[in-house]
Amino acid sequence: MVMAERVSVTTFRTDVFNNWCPGCGDFGILSALQMSLAELNLQPHKVAVFSGIGCSGKLPHYVNVYGIHTLHGRVLPFAIGAKLANPELTVIAVGGDGDGLGIGAGHFLNSGRRNVDILYIIHNNGVYGLTKGQASPTLRRGMKTKSLPRENINDAINPIAAAIVAGYTFVARGYAYDTKHLKDLIKRGIEHKGMAFIDVLQPCPTYNDIHTKEWYGGEDRKDPATGKPVPRIYKLESVGYDGEVRNESEVTEKMSRAIMKSFEMGDNIPIGVFYSNPLVPTYEERIGAFAPNYANFPPAVQPIRNLAYRPVAKIDDILEEFAVK
Amino acid sequence: MVMAERVSVTTFRTDVFNNWCPGCGDFGILSALQMSLAELNLQPHKVAVFSGIGCSGKLPHYVNVYGIHTLHGRVLPFAIGAKLANPELTVIAVGGDGDGLGIGAGHFLNSGRRNVDILYIIHNNGVYGLTKGQASPTLRRGMKTKSLPRENINDAINPIAAAIVAGYTFVARGYAYDTKHLKDLIKRGIEHKGMAFIDVLQPCPTYNDIHTKEWYGGEDRKDPATGKPVPRIYKLESVGYDGEVRNESEVTEKMSRAIMKSFEMGDNIPIGVFYSNPLVPTYEERIGAFAPNYANFPPAVQPIRNLAYRPVAKIDDILEEFAVK
């Protein structure tokens, strides 16, 4: 084993010019991610960050790990392919709400059914940022951000409830500007054995003038007593909510409670872990059930040729089944 | 107005040879659909049935209404396009579980956000029938139908919960062999104002040897007292369940209850209406909010040329905005 080198947040920075708009919530997500990689003391080359297309999709270029900026809506299949080929990698997928819940919704739903051991982070800004602010699937009906010609015609999807129903085994919500809290969520998401999902509320100051930092922070509703803003965001931990499944019998109840909790929106927005169930076997474990050496000998570490470049798989046994006798 | 002609079940039959396997649950769905069209006294030419690809996808060929057999996973966009072009049509979409929840999952989820006034029926047989029995997204993990080389590796999606979370405003489950009950559900689904979804448990005797007619009927578990089978299926009505939203304040609670109810599976499978919310405006109504004559003058009835085949839209006003002065 090669000795792991010490890492810090700077280890995970690149010198690529960051062209997000000033004040964009994406900055918070980026630094929370870098902090969590550092705190988990991960070796950069053992980590791969995948992304979709959008403002959010540019994130990998700013992180000094393998960075794969894929296609619009397709981040999950790419990430899952890499993880299954080499389960040793720490794989993180990120993308926009349009990316993940609009064009990518089919992968979002179906990935839950697999429970591959990766983390998926959605930058939930209510808009299609990079294409100039059309409504994304998380924007509620009737809202009219400044970039829309008229009120949004579609209802919003609830990403937390959708993820739980889809089968994600760790489902949380973070807030881009509470980077410490988000960093902890990301750490837990990475450490979670199975498919983790974090919905991150991400202000887009350029196009979403409704869900702003100020709005989340409750600047518009001051406590009459203290004169201080009453934030719209609160922490699930702070109200004693516990979404962790500790044995099989709790699953349905915890799931239902988490879904109900996720309907809480508007002026009281919970962040934290809604649901976590470490008891479901991962896809990798399920493969192991019929290919026992998969865990130690997955595709990426299998030799396929000998030193003379000849194939090393023996096909004679298989052929034998078809031999004419 | 043209006088409506009297219709009966036979009005809705075609003489196309039906090539479903003997005993297939699809027959039940077909006849329930034909019965409901007849009972609603719909004129055949005012109805269009759209389908995806699969055994289920062949259904429209057996119904004497406009029948549009589309692409694998794409039935909803086609159906929605036609409905929005001509809201006068009664539009029904049908398809397989692989079609709707596998490849079509993205449309499934996003269609809920629109609440277009159509009905969508999924033939839930646990397998990809027409491609010879691979596991579909509704088959539970660990199940091994006779067509599978090994136990199913993926978890199942819960279509009822997924539909509710997606925003469908009428969500029900039927059973292919309780055609009378199913017929009533279909009627309600058609009459519901908004997007209705019915998940139909559909035995596939050819490939799914687990969820058979006998299994649903409880043939394997006889009541020791009476010696009669105890069916696994029961009706929500029979236990006093009421999923209908009658005012806005009930929404979250009814939704949550419906989702919890949908987790009930295994040996007690509820059928009936899980959730119904007629209070959400349809997409058509939402269009009407900014195009007031849409309801009476939708695309399909708008003349676009005069008798001399010249365009009839006036573009001068629009041009004027760009005039150089």
Add this chain to the structure above:
Amino acid sequence: MMDLKQRSSPKFCWMIGGSQGSGVDSAANAYAYTIASAGYNVFGKREYYSNIKGEHSYFTVVASNGNVRSVLEEIHMLVTFDAETVFRHAFNVLPGGGVIYDQSQVEEKLRNIHTLEPPVVKRVSEVLGKEASDVRLKDVLNYVEGKKVKLYPIPYSDLLKRVGDLIGQQQLSFLTRLVNIMAVAASLSIMDVDLRYLQAALEYTFRGKKKVVGMNMTAAQTIHEYVRGSFTSFLDYKLPQVTPNNRDVFIMNGTTVVGIAKIASGCRFQTYYPITPASDESVFLEDKAVFPLNSDVEYEYPHIAEGKYVGKEGNIVVVQAEDEIAAIDMAVGASLAGVRAATATSGPGFSLMMEGLGWAGMNEVPVVVTLYQRGGPSTGLPTRHEQGDMLFTIHAGHGEFPRIVLASGDMEEAFYDTIKAFNYAERYQMPVIHLLDKSIANSTITLRRPSLDNVIIERGLWADGELANGGKTFKRYEYTESGLSPRVALGTKGGIFWATGDEHDELGHITEDPTIRDAMMEKRMRKIELADSEIPVEEKISVYGDRSSDKWIVSWGSTKGPILDAMEELTGIRDDLAFLQVRLLHPFPSAPIIEILRNARMIIDIEQNYSGQLGQLMRMRTSIAPTHHILKYNGRPFSMSELVVALQDVISNGTKRVVCKGE
């Protein structure tokens, strides 16, 4: 960098640049309108990054009293208010041209501009002969001044303060928003254009917002006075003379032109999924979803209407779909209901439409795909120009089905082609792909009033509204000699039919019978022969120049503008050059092209792609291959300038393949 020279043609090239989000666009639009208002024709080209704020964008506007259909590489007037624009573009200013810049930034270091790519940094420092780390803005200014470029330093912040006093606003973040129009005004002063035209332009740009117009005019006046008071030497170039008159012209970009044409054409259902540069068209249509109808004519009722209510206003349903797969499928669904339906997209979106396209082909459903090409492959250069998708459109989708592919050469063509696209689609009952590109989408031009006088809406063959027998036997796919079968809209009494992507019989039911298969395949494919034989040659190709020439340019799409401009520029030098523009790409007009090119000795293929797709297609359909290529694939449209040079290179030196590199 090219050899700069002032063209013989009476064209004036103006450029503004700045970081995205700083108002470059509206400034350029205001300038273009001003100049148009003053009586000129303009052509404006917009260049921007796939980024919302911070990266560099610029806008070139060429004005002329004659034709103008492309940009020049040489700049007469460079308008800036940041350092980056000067670093990037000052070297392109002609001797005797001028640069407006912020005088407070002259010490700005090249190295501090993080949005400059390494090759730009390298190029600048090499030209200046300095280490990159030493280069400052003033070095560039000195350098170009040495090349006889005139410098116009502006104390923007002082002037802003003055403006602030005048309008009673001192907040800097607010005042900064006026800088872009001030820069424009400065250039107008230098160019000696009356500011009253700017007033009209501002009213247009900030429509309805009187106060904003007022403040901007104050800012413009302020800088005008400063310029007139501070500088004495103006440009060596003057705008050519025009007499402003009441021209019936409009200033528009391509997505607007196509949007308006769709409304005119009777398109009543449009779907889209956001994508650059296509979605502007759909957003425009969303905005114009309700429009007046001509009430003084007798309508031809759609087949489905049962003597219903007819509104005074039409409406178009525009649906933002969840992806491009849904977008095309929804459009096809709407078309089945009898409506003219379309979707607009760019390369990545089109790549997702293969199955929908094939289904429409198989089921003979008219549908129009408006495809704005952009830089590929993959996500590519999302905000840049290319003509890279043409061969893909012709072969798009598995299996074989008929489709029509047409490409517009400019915005005027785009208008009429949009209507033609629907006519073709309905007439031949097949999908039509209308090829446009980023250059057409995002360029701004002065356009004459589109005339609907010669526009006919052709809806093709329809079965009678009331069909005989209960509907079980309407043959939607009836075999006919032409291949066309009368159709009905969903909802038509007696017209019940079936449709399926599977091979089907005349009723639309699945069949695998080999004889029916052959008959249906042949029926469908006959329609493409029909289209080939019916579409008049004028709609297929255009020829410019001497038909008897033996030196031909062949090209398609938006290269038309720079090619015609270059040919005009070469008047007297290369009068023997003729230009064949292919407008209908599929079915390919082989016969007229063979006729024209039969005796050509030199065939120069000009395209904005790497592989010379039209050249390949032409060879495929005629066995005639281009002899020379002028290509460009760096994401920027041809300038007239580089095309002139490239043509000379090909013709004089026999260079086989010229790759143009201009920005």
Add this chain to the structure above:
Amino acid sequence: MMDLKQRSSPKFCWMIGGSQGSGVDSAANAYAYTIASAGYNVFGKREYYSNIKGEHSYFTVVASNGNVRSVLEEIHMLVTFDAETVFRHAFNVLPGGGVIYDQSQVEEKLRNIHTLEPPVVKRVSEVLGKEASDVRLKDVLNYVEGKKVKLYPIPYSDLLKRVGDLIGQQQLSFLTRLVNIMAVAASLSIMDVDLRYLQAALEYTFRGKKKVVGMNMTAAQTIHEYVRGSFTSFLDYKLPQVTPNNRDVFIMNGTTVVGIAKIASGCRFQTYYPITPASDESVFLEDKAVFPLNSDVEYEYPHIAEGKYVGKEGNIVVVQAEDEIAAIDMAVGASLAGVRAATATSGPGFSLMMEGLGWAGMNEVPVVVTLYQRGGPSTGLPTRHEQGDMLFTIHAGHGEFPRIVLASGDMEEAFYDTIKAFNYAERYQMPVIHLLDKSIANSTITLRRPSLDNVIIERGLWADGELANGGKTFKRYEYTESGLSPRVALGTKGGIFWATGDEHDELGHITEDPTIRDAMMEKRMRKIELADSEIPVEEKISVYGDRSSDKWIVSWGSTKGPILDAMEELTGIRDDLAFLQVRLLHPFPSAPIIEILRNARMIIDIEQNYSGQLGQLMRMRTSIAPTHHILKYNGRPFSMSELVVALQDVISNGTKRVVCKGE
């Protein structure tokens, strides 16, 4: 219907038919194995509907002591146990050939067979000269008997009862399952093939299930005795003589062959979404997910392995994806991790892969798409044959990126081409599309043992495992003369890189700089020139017959079999005919083809599509167009028989376009 004749070639054509789900497939497989076991080469073709139970399927098996690579249209032995098969196929039985049928069904009415398409009903009644409603099975039997076809009525139900007694099972639903093998046995008795070969075949067909084999053998014996006891006149045709010997041959279909080749090639990640006829390959691989490794060699470790555990068994991860978009994207993801990865699909699935393909092209990721073509367009003829996707694959995806397209002519080629596909992919770092089709997928042949002796696994350029500097500067997309840059797998220390579908710099970061764009575009496209120059001509084309001929057949893919068989059949009649098989379709081997065809006077393009795609492609790349076409697009592969007739027609009568119609 064709003019039936017994060919000169020593071939025996056997056919079985029946409704789907009634065991036609296993019967045919058992027969094919039996005959192979008896020492013959066989070629079996399977035809079935897109249906699970009830529609008609049939299986033709041609046996020969020489080459056999296609079916005949004429049948020597028709084996049936339902009426429909007789109605459909009896007319194709040769005079002197025979029909086995269920004697209890002779009164069956044509009109009662609901699965017969109207054209079939019409054809049958026309041949018989009767009203369709009057036709009964016996009419057909009488008719063919008049044409000297021998009839073998079988009392299946009586015999079944007898078998039931013997095996102690009287449940009819159970016994019915033995009918298919009984029918086979009857044919073997008539053909005088020793039943002991059948025993081996049954062991193969029902592997492991001793009891089933036993019961089937009992049934076979029973019917054998019946046949030998009841009939005296057997066929006028005999199987040619062979001496059964220990041949090292295998009996397989195409999906199995390709599956095995994938394991051999080192493919360790395969994705799929169910689709006919491709998914059989993936299901096979799922079944063989764990396989032994050669333990007596020294492995070359993959770049990523850090001296880890090496298993005795390899494994391949096969993922059933949620759709084909996910399928290709997952494969690309796995490839980034350094694994040979592939996906297998058919037309509709491939249509969904455009973006994934383009991303792989843009990011230089090796990935193999095994494309089993089937009848198109759209859902088309999902279980039928066609070569309709080739031009689509070459132009697939928006924008321009390199890819390699190769097509196999038969199963032996398919085996080696599968390995070649991965070699090309890794060597040139680009997507490779391996074209196969339904005919290869679903045909059964006797294949010699594939040899790995000459197989080399080429993995292309890799950077050193341990890279110097912390990883911030590994240039994954380094500019090189060849266009190839050394790559690393995700997880490699020091090799950190970025990838993006946007245009990018050498590190893989987004750029819009025009000079980098040009350099990267050229780098990528150079690789296709490299491939063109490096791939040996033997891998690009094959030539059969006299190279100096001036009469050429050009074709590609699985038409190879029928063409070679037809040429063999025409020995002595058309010895001057040569055949050019194009195996590498992109980059197109223009130079060798021009060289070969330069002096051709007749170029006959033979393809299974409507538009002659290879002909178009050849013209596009060489300016040489075919002079004649033999095409077929009814969903069924060419039979040797019809190709012989068509070739004669073209050559003797100069017919420009022959469309074959055989079933």
